[in-house]
Amino acid sequence: MSEERSEEHAVPPPGPAPDSTPGTDGRVVLEAEGVSKHFPVRRGARALLGGERRAVHAVDDVSLRLCRGSVTALVGESGSGKSTVARLLAQLYPATAGEIRLDGRPVRAGRGRAFRAYCRHVQLIFQDPFASLNPVHTVRYHLTRALRIHGRAGSGAAELEKALAALLERVQLTPASRYLDAFPHELSGGQRQRVAIARAMAADPRVLLADEPVSMLDVSIRLGVLNLLRDLKERLDLAILYITHDIASARYFADETLVMYAGRMVEGGDSETVTQRPAHPYTRLLLASAPDPDRVTGDGGDGGEGADPSASEPPSLISPPAGCRFHPRCPLAMERCRERTPPRFELDGGQWAACWLYDTSEDASAAGDAPAAGTGRGAAS
Numbered sequence: 001m002s003e004e005r006s007e008e009h010a011v012p013p014p015g016p017a018p019d020s021t022p023g024t025d026g027r028v029v030l031e032a033e034g035v036s037k038h039f040p041v042r043r044g045a046r047a048l049l050g051g052e053r054r055a056v057h058a059v060d061d062v063s064l065r066l067c068r069g070s071v072t073a074l075v076g077e078s079g080s081g082k083s084t085v086a087r088l089l090a091q092l093y094p095a096t097a098g099e100i101r102l103d104g105r106p107v108r109a110g111r112g113r114a115f116r117a118y119c120r121h122v123q124l125i126f127q128d129p130f131a132s133l134n135p136v137h138t139v140r141y142h143l144t145r146a147l148r149i150h151g152r153a154g155s156g157a158a159e160l161e162k163a164l165a166a167l168l169e170r171v172q173l174t175p176a177s178r179y180l181d182a183f184p185h186e187l188s189g190g191q192r193q194r195v196a197i198a199r200a201m202a203a204d205p206r207v208l209l210a211d212e213p214v215s216m217l218d219v220s221i222r223l224g225v226l227n228l229l230r231d232l233k234e235r236l237d238l239a240i241l242y243i244t245h246d247i248a249s250a251r252y253f254a255d256e257t258l259v260m261y262a263g264r265m266v267e268g269g270d271s272e273t274v275t276q277r278p279a280h281p282y283t284r285l286l287l288a289s290a291p292d293p294d295r296v297t298g299d300g301g302d303g304g305e306g307a308d309p310s311a312s313e314p315p316s317l318i319s320p321p322a323g324c325r326f327h328p329r330c331p332l333a334m335e336r337c338r339e340r341t342p343p344r345f346e347l348d349g350g351q352w353a354a355c356w357l358y359d360t361s362e363d364a365s366a367a368g369d370a371p372a373a374g375t376g377r378g379a380a381s
């Protein structure tokens with residue numbers, strides 16, 4: 001009984017959803033509001049006796065919206081909490097705080113039938129297609145299983161065969177007969193990732209969460225896989241979360257870009273603006289240390305233009321810095337950056353930054369620690 005009830009609540013009932021998000025034309029499919037995830041750290045006997053509770057603050061107060069027909073990039077260096085956000089959105093584990101909504105209705109991690117029902121709408125693709133495909137099974141096995149789980153295998157062998165061919169065609173692996181009976185090791189990295197994408201598409205989802213989908217692939221084939229995802233987005237009106245540590249690819253591929261640092265979202269806006277006119281000092285640092293394909297350096301040397309700005313380390317997430325988590329690395333840090341967590345400040349054109357540089361309120365001037373002229377790019381400038 002309780003199992004049944006939890007299933008009812010875990011997946012939103014069908015029917016039109018209330019549109020609580022003005023300005024997005026009801027195109028928001030999946031959204032997170034104020035979501036946090038803390039992983040408890042196993043404690044030693046002394047800590048236990050002292051009553052100390054320690055946790056990895058992997059994700060704190062993250063809000064985002066994924067819209068149909070749109071790619072949202074989530075960018076940040078390794079360990080910043082990107083995969084945790086994807087797993088939370090995929091309902092692989094419950095959030096410590098906050099709410100995740102599908103079609104405007106709250107969802108929470110369920111199991112069994114409830115989880116499968118959620119997966120029909122929201123699919124996750126991983127970084128390493130070798131690890132996500134079982135080496136002892138063929139492409140046919142993987143795709144048939146996915147179609148059956150989601151009730152899309154049709155009735156009879158002919159319909160199944162048609163569905164399999166359609167899936168492979170969708171990811172541009174044609175003719176299907178050449179790939180259906182292949183084992184993962186017989187395929188290239190790019191082909192394996194295409195099979196993983198086809199398996200996700202077997203559910204006919206509306207949301208695709210792609211966790212670093214091309215970072216394990218050869219540089220030469222990354223573009224092909226990103227173009228495939230873009231094609232799927234356009235033809236199927238998918239909402240895609242594209243997770244990457246490569247901010248340059250976000251500019252190329254994503255409509256909107258969100259930047260994460262040490263478990264918190266620090267900047268967001270349309271990709272062109274965020275990558276061309278970054279507002280947050282961390283985004284600027286990310287861009288400064290990103291390889292720029294337009295910059296020719298001959299033999300691939302570093303060009304000798306000073307020290308690598310990313311050389312300093314991100315902070316511990318067990319006891320993250322107070323105030324803005326970036327302040328220990330920030331060249332523009334002010335007094336209150338060490339004490340108070342900056343809220344989102346809205347800039348022009350939908351861009352925002354969680355950075356005290358953009359506080360134009362009365363208290364900011366009263367605090368007397370406004371940035372030196374020329375360092376910030378305030379909303380008024």
Ligand SMILES: Nc1ncnc2c1ncn2[C@@H]1O[C@H](COP(=O)(O)OP(=O)(O)O)[C@@H](O)[C@H]1O
Nearest residue numbers: 039056058077078079080081082083084085317
């Ligand atoms: N299951 C877990 N248990 C404990 N800590 C975790 C777990 N998953 C992730 N973390 C920690 O959370 C932080 C964020 O990890 P992750 O989301 O994988 O970052 P990213 O994908 O940006 O590299 C890291 O410090 C990581 O060690």
Ligand SMILES: [Mg+2]
Nearest residue numbers: 082083084211
């Ligand atoms: Mg990751």
